[in-house]
Amino acid sequence: DAGVIQSPRHEVTEMGQEVTLRCKPISGHNSLFWYRQTMMRGLELLIYFNNNVPIDDSGMPEDRFSAKMPNASFSTLKIQPSEPRDSAVYFCASSSQGLRNIQYFGAGTRLSVL
């Protein structure tokens, strides 16, 4: 299995632009998680989906952030408009109840908003 695949690996954009991050979970996993990692705040959960349905989005910082999971093999995290304080590494992870909820992480997208 290729593991969790995220794209792009790096994104540099200007303040005010729309940013879309993409994630392909491990085949067969039914839960998907979006995290943000910064030096100051560590690894924070933004939102997670079970069976493509958003379950908890309480970690989404504000309305500029949105996430979708149109099918079991694809999810997006969108920031519109982006701001410099959104600069961070964004990780996607997936898990399966059959594996006792162990989360497997992608390599991350490093976002820089200038």
Add this chain to the structure above:
Amino acid sequence: EDQVTQSPEALRLQEGESSSLNCSYTVSGLRGLFWYRQDPGKGPEFLFTLYSAGEEKEKERLKATLTKKESFLHITAPKPEDSATYLCAVGSNTGKLIFGQGTTLQVKP
């Protein structure tokens, strides 16, 4: 409030010098204690999960233990390739993982 605290923040060891990393937690309804390793520029990599007090897991030079309030990651005779950030997380009854800030380990040859 669910909370995870790791100590120390950073640890420098000489190759072969054994030590332990600590993870203290408070959580309503523990659904597993997870240890991950993170190398620079990469995503966290799963190491262990523990589910009940007294449980232990081992992998090469690493051994994880669990009590009702904390977990330890023991590193025996570490090598430079063990240098990484080690993250602890607890699973709660909400289905989420709550991560600690991590311990950055550097092992010098």
